Amino acid sequence: MKAFFTKQDSNLSLRPTNQPPRQVPWVEKYRPESLNDISSQDHAVSVLKRTLLSSNLPHMLFYGPPGTGKTSTILALARELYGPDLMKSRVLELNASDERGIAIVREKVKNFARTAVSTPSAATKKQYPCPPYKLIILDEADSMTQDAQSALRRTMETYSRITRFCLICNYVTRIIDPLASRCSKFRFKPLDSTDAATRLQDICEKESLSCQIEVIPSILNAADGDLRKAITLLQSAAKLHGSLKTDSQDNEGDTKMDSDQTEITVSSIEEISGRVPADVITKIFESASTEPTDSGHGIQQIEETVEDVILDGWSATQILLQLHDTFVLSDEYSPAQKNKMVAAFSETDKRLLDGADEHISILDLVVTMATVLRP
Structure with a gap:
């Protein structure tokens, strides 16, 4: 089947339209542009600023909880090193959770690492340090396989003169020791x-x-x-x-x-x-701590309360988390009561992870809570 387009039709995409600009997520819209915009990571930022003076970066390992600014920090650092234009040829950013096999290290990473460094323009070199090496950013590096990490350490050594690496992960214990020992470690803490x-x-x-x-x-x-x-x-x-x-x-x-x-x-x-409202958590505590007026009435009240909460669609894991935080952080309960309930919370958490029924698991937890709270 032939498609017929006129020359005028081929330029439709170039015409100005009255459509509003495409909306972008605010996490990208308000991503820090420089190291000065990074919040709550004073130690890491101060060290990286000093390295900017000499423009001699080591291999780096950023680790810490999600959403603490690890990726934003290295991108801001790269922007201050190379400028927005030179970044396109000097910086390779890969998400290791998607590309985590040994083939990626042998092909994409190694090919970029051994490529000669391009010469920056005079205007760019005058405005930015433009050190004579490239930067490879491996996000979610803790998702890389053991073989991929082992292959990466040799690449880091061989091409360290013209390429520096920054590994970003949530769990530093999942990075093999030979790889971690080649990097300067920066711990990112939860934001103040x-x-x-x-x-x-x-x-x-x-x-x-x-x-x-x-x-x-x-x-x-x-x-x-x-x-x-x-x-x-x-x-x-x-x-x-x-x-x-x-x-x-x-x-x-x-x-x-x-x-x-x-x-x-x-x-x-x-x-x-997805957080459970405070009044729902309070209702669960009240059903567990209220003394029954006659035989069996207390259990019936607990059953009705838990059934209402589950039927409302609240996540059992979220209920468990908020019950734990409310109980442990409260001053109303004795250390002995907290000790018993923490054991019950741990057991319920394991059951939920193993695929147990949410309704039965929460019901069992609240009944246990009643035995602990009631005299």
């Missing part, structure tokens, strides 16, 4: 709540969001030190409350604010994040 709150407030101001006072603390509590997760939750809540209207533009091409925008609430954050 003050710095994270400041970043979220700044995003709220730039996006003109209206939030309840407790929204940002609620987001930080749900994110648990993961700033990427916190920003994603904020964007999801903004969409839920109609903060952005994507089907219209003003004369300057900017996205208009929706006239129907409503205030972002704490309940919306709990709904989006």
Whole structure:
């Protein structure tokens, strides 16, 4: 079948349109552009800034929890080393969780590592250090196979004069010792709540969001030190409350604010994040701690409470996590009670991981809690 297109039709994609610009995730829109924008990682940033003075980077290993700025830090460092233009030819970024076999190390990584370094332009060299080596970033390096990691160590040694490596992982214990010993280690800790709150407030101001006072603390509590997760939750809540209207533009091409925008609430954050509302957790505790008025009534009350919670669709794992945190952090219970309940939480967690029924597992946990709490 022939397709007929005129010359005029072939240029349709070049015509200006009135469509709004494509929306990008806020985690990319507000990704730090320089080392000065990195939050809560003062030690790593200060060391990397000193290495910029000599432009002599070692092989590096960044490790720590998700969403703490590991990838953003190395990208900001590369940007300050090479500039946005030279980065395209000097930096190779791979996600080792997708490309984790030995073939990737032997082909893609090795081929890039042994390629001669290109000569930067005079303007770029005047503005940026442009050291005479390339940079390979292996994200999620702890997902690489043992064979791939073993093959990588020889590549790091052979081409270290013209290529430096940065390995990024969540669990440093999954990196083989011979590979880890070749790198300078940088530990990234969970973000400080003050710095994270400041970043979220700044995003709220730039996006003109209206939030309840407790929204940002609620987001930080749900994110648990993961700033990427916190920003994603904020964007999801903004969409839920109609903060952005994507089907219209003003004369300057900017996205208009929706006239129907409503205030972002704490309940919306709990709904989006999957966290169980505090009143549900309180209801479970009350059913476990209330003395039965007659024989069997206490168990019946527990059964009804757990059934209501499960039928509402709450995740058993999330219920378990919040019950654990509420119980352990409370001053109302004795060390002996906490000791017994931590053992029960651990056993329930194992059962859920092994595929046990969520309803039965939570019911058994709450019955155990009742035996511990009731005199």
